[in-house]
Amino acid sequence: MKFALGIDIGGTKTAIGLVDSDGRIISKTSLVTDLTITPEQMVGRMADAAMALLSEQGLKPGDLQGIGIGAPGPLNTKLGQIAEPPNLRSWWGFPVVEAFRQHFTAPIVLENDATAAALAEKWVGAAKAADHFVFITISTGIGAGIYSHGRLMTGATGNAGDIGHMVVDPAGGTCVCGQRGCFEYIASGTAIAREASELLGRPVTSKEAFELAFSGQHPDMEQLVSRVFEYVGVGCVTLINTFDPELLVIGGGVSQIGAPLFEAVSSYISRNALNPSGRNTPVLPAALHQDAGLIGAAALVHISY
Numbered sequence: 001m002k003f004a005l006g007i008d009i010g011g012t013k014t015a016i017g018l019v020d021s022d023g024r025i026i027s028k029t030s031l032v033t034d035l036t037i038t039p040e041q042m043v044g045r046m047a048d049a050a051m052a053l054l055s056e057q058g059l060k061p062g063d064l065q066g067i068g069i070g071a072p073g074p075l076n077t078k079l080g081q082i083a084e085p086p087n088l089r090s091w092w093g094f095p096v097v098e099a100f101r102q103h104f105t106a107p108i109v110l111e112n113d114a115t116a117a118a119l120a121e122k123w124v125g126a127a128k129a130a131d132h133f134v135f136i137t138i139s140t141g142i143g144a145g146i147y148s149h150g151r152l153m154t155g156a157t158g159n160a161g162d163i164g165h166m167v168v169d170p171a172g173g174t175c176v177c178g179q180r181g182c183f184e185y186i187a188s189g190t191a192i193a194r195e196a197s198e199l200l201g202r203p204v205t206s207k208e209a210f211e212l213a214f215s216g217q218h219p220d221m222e223q224l225v226s227r228v229f230e231y232v233g234v235g236c237v238t239l240i241n242t243f244d245p246e247l248l249v250i251g252g253g254v255s256q257i258g259a260p261l262f263e264a265v266s267s268y269i270s271r272n273a274l275n276p277s278g279r280n281t282p283v284l285p286a287a288l289h290q291d292a293g294l295i296g297a298a299a300l301v302h303i304s305y
């Protein structure tokens with residue numbers, strides 16, 4: 001059996017795990033992404049945690065097939081660097097691959113976290129049989145991984161699929177990126193919580209917003225949720241018209257809401273996708289949840305993409 005070290009770096013926590021060549025997590029741990037220390041120091045902590053996982057399993061760094069790193073974009077996989085992710089400010093421009101090379105001799109690969117999660121869905125998840133699919137994650141933000149013609153489409157610098165900043169409704173508010181009405185500004189978990197809080201004049205989570213909408217007692221909240229579902233439909237139709245996928249896979253915290261989202265999105269697609277076969281594109285829930293990033297990072301090592 002061959003082992004990869006998967007590292008999924010996030011703005012709040014970093015997951016680290018040993019994953020075998022069947023996609024099984026042998027052992028894993030998680031660290032708080034401490035933004036008060038330098039990224040070099042944080043990488044040192046990750047390396048220590050990885051060494052501990054290896055020794056618990058009676059393995060040595062030399063037993064690693066490779067190290068896969070998933071990180072939030074924008075990044076630059078050509079240079080092995082983090083670029084400008086909004087919630088990892090102190091890491092901007094950080095040569096993360098080089099930093100890991102100080103600790104390991106195994107090959108190191110870096111990809112955008114949503115791209116890595118798409119590869120995980122292809123490897124052991126909902127898209128095993130697909131040669132053409134798009135994985136969409138709707139959580140704090142919105143991102144995607146594009147798999148086309150049996151390969152990941154990563155782009156020149158690893159930033160392909162950053163659909164969170166595709167403009168869906170120019171009448172929407174101004175996004176962190178400077179554009180108005182970006183997909184994630186109007187349809188992410190953060191967007192739902194922000195708009196629900198404005199409606200009720202108190203802090204409301206996206207989960208609570210959904211509960212209120214489905215209670216039948218809050219027409220305003222119902223309207224908000226159906227508008228968001230329609231925006232997700234708009235985003236999906238654009239992806240279908242652009243990439244002609246066999247299927248779409250939706251993951252991320254907001255997708256936990258389940259059937260109401262999937263039904264609304266499928267209905268929008270059936271009415272609005274341009275080509276007739278596109279109107280029947282299946283929209284499946286992601287098979288992997290909390291561990292998608294970790295398995296995806298390891299997939300970068302285990303399978304060719």
Ligand code: ADP
Pocket residue numbers: 010138139140141188189190193205206207210252253254255256257
């Ligand atoms: P992250 O963005 O850190 O990857 P998640 O994928 O868990 O985290 O997404 C967090 C977002 O998803 C939040 O906006 C949260 O309110 C929302 N969310 C999480 N679980 C649910 C749920 N069961 N139903 C609806 N929204 C949820």
Ligand code: ZN
Pocket residue numbers: 164165166175176177178179182185
């Ligand atoms: Zn934007």
